[in-house]
Amino acid sequence: MTTDHALPTPHLDVLVQGRGPALLLAHGAGGGIEGNFGLVLDDLAQDHTLVGPHYPGAGGSPAAVAPLDLDDLADRLVAAAVAAGQDSFAVLGESLGSAVxxxxxxxxxxxxxxxxxxxxxxxxxxxxxxxxxxxxxxxxAGQWDDLARLVLLSCMSPADVADLADLEPADLDAPVAQTLAAMPPGTLDHFDLVSRVDIRTDLAKVSAPTLVVVPTGDRLVLPESSYRLAAGIPGAQLIELPGAAHVLNAADRATWLRHVREFLAVLPATSA
Known part of the structure; x- marks a missing residue:
């Protein structure tokens, strides 16, 4: 018989919004709930209760005092949902959040x-x-400006990069500054966890209905990584977002939202 693990006290900054069946949001490394899901929060909250915990060092969550542990982070997200009154939920994971x-x-x-x-x-x-x-x-090394340049480049699609061809180098200062401002203090801890994640043996154990969304223009996480997720999870559905970058723009996020709503709509009914 499979039993759930005990829950810790979450100690996380949590966004709770909306009404209806619960969606637990798991954001990516160096991001946050608004950064990953901001374009769709209001739409999804019309008929779902959104529970969006921020990882240590993101949002208002205290910074980590030890290297992040995937089991502990997963348990703390569940504890945050339960503390918000949600005993069951669908989980929407982005990038590192997918492993979580x-x-x-x-x-x-x-x-x-x-x-x-x-x-x-x-x-x-x-x-x-x-x-x-x-x-x-x-x-x-404290080279945060260079880090922001790397993140900006990595999170663009090939089409986005092509659009930069006619820009002067100085024109990139503003988007680099915006990227730097959006990175939380816990970015280093998050990417340290990224480098240690290994959920390959978990995949065959997943029993929940699963939708895998693949941005095919992703320059940070190879699309093949998402294909491996889908291949390893029994019965997983897979959809592609042609040319989409690691961080979805408004048009790609709208397509994502349509597919996600179609997927959620056929789940068995549950009480809010």
């Missing part, structure tokens, strides 16, 4: 109604591993 979501599904299977995994990975592919190492090195 899968670990939630294997540690707390009776609570998880479904998974939506976007730009995810079972373990860091070579591109992501190199990027994580560079991000950690630059952050440790």
């Amino acid at each position: 979501a899968v670990r939630i599904a294997t540690r707390h299977p009776t609570r998880v109604r479904a998974l939506v995994l976007t730009a995810g990975f079972p373990t860091a592919d070579p591109v992501l591993a190199l990027a994580a190492q560079l991000i950690k090195s630059l952050a440790a």
Whole structure:
């Protein structure tokens, strides 16, 4: 018999919004709930209760005092949902949040109604591993401007990069500054966890209905990583967002929202 693990006190800054069946949001490394899900929060909150915990060092969550642990992070997200009055939920994971979501599904299977995994990975592919190492090195050296340049470039699609061809170098200062301002203090801790994640043995244990969303223009997490997630999870559905970047723009996020709503609409009914 499968039993859920005990829950800790979450000690996380949590966004709670909306009314209806619960969606637990798991954001990416160096991001946050607004940064990953901001374009769709109001729409989803019309008929769902959104529970969006911020990882240590993001939002208003205290910074980590030790290296992040995937089991502990998964348990703390579940604890945040339960503290918000939600005993069961679908989990929407983005990038690192996809690994968190899968670990939630294997540690707390009776609570998880479904998974939506976007730009995810079972373990860091070579591109992501190199990027994580560079991000950690630059952050440790205090080279935050260069780190922001790397993040900006990595999160663009090939089409986005082509659009930069006619810009003067100075014109890039503003988007670099915006990227830097959006990175939380916990970025280094998040990417340290990215470099250590390995959920390959979890995949076959996932019993919840799963939708895997693949941005095919992703330059940070190879699309092949998402394909491996879908191949390893029994019965997983897969959709592609052609040309989409790691961080979805408004048009791609609108397409994502349509597919996610269609997926959620056919789940078994549950009480809010």
